[in-house]
Amino acid sequence: MKSSSSIHSLLFDLIFLIQIEMKKVVKNTDSSLSSIEILILRVLVEHGEMTQQQLAQNVYKDKAQITRLIQGLVKKQLILKEPNSQDKRSFIVAARNSVKTKMKGFIEYEGNLVQKMLEGASEKELKSMKNLLKLMKNNIK
Numbered sequence: 701m702k703s704s705s706s707i708h709s710l711l712f713d714l715i716f717l718i719q720i721e722m723k724k725v726v727k728n729t730d731s732s733l734s735s736i737e738i739l740i741l742r743v744l745v746e747h748g749e750m751t752q753q754q755l756a757q758n759v760y761k762d763k764a765q766i767t768r769l770i771q772g773l774v775k776k777q778l779i780l781k782e783p784n785s786q787d788k789r790s791f792i793v794a795a796r797n798s799v800k801t802k803m804k805g806f807i808e809y810e811g812n813l814v815q816k817m818l819e820g821a822s823e824k825e826l827k828s829m830k831n832l833l834k835l836m837k838n839n840i841k
Contacts, residue, residue: 718813725809732776736761738806740769741778741795745803749794751784 722735733741736759743758744750750758756766770793773779778799784790795803818826 721813741799741803744795745800749792751790
């Protein structure tokens with residue numbers, strides 16, 4: 701159990717440090733946006749337009765919460781929301797072009813942070829880490 705205790709401590713230290721770094725990025729990106737709004741915009745920029753249900757699944761939030769957040773982002777003119785032509789009961793949401801430009805800087809910073817975190821790791825270690833992270837993610841789901 702001592703091994704899992706030290707892993708626990710290391711994981712939470714890492715999560716805390718990443719949070720600090722990402723808060724700096726969010727503040728520099730747009731201080732009027734919450735971190736969940738940044739996440740929604742990031743997902744829309746990376747994956748393109750999608751239904752609100754798909755967005756909810758991508759950010760692990762319930763559809764009602766996503767609906768409220770989308771309304772706010774539409775009011776801020778950051779995303780577009782249109783009826784789904786294939787399913788009249790749902791809507792398609794997409795990031796506006798101006799947001800895509802802004803979010804690319806955020807995504808780039810995120811990538812640089814990950815590269816910095818992985819400096820000195822071998823390809824074998826990176827492959828093992830990737831497999832372990834997938835396992836951990838699936839265990840939580």
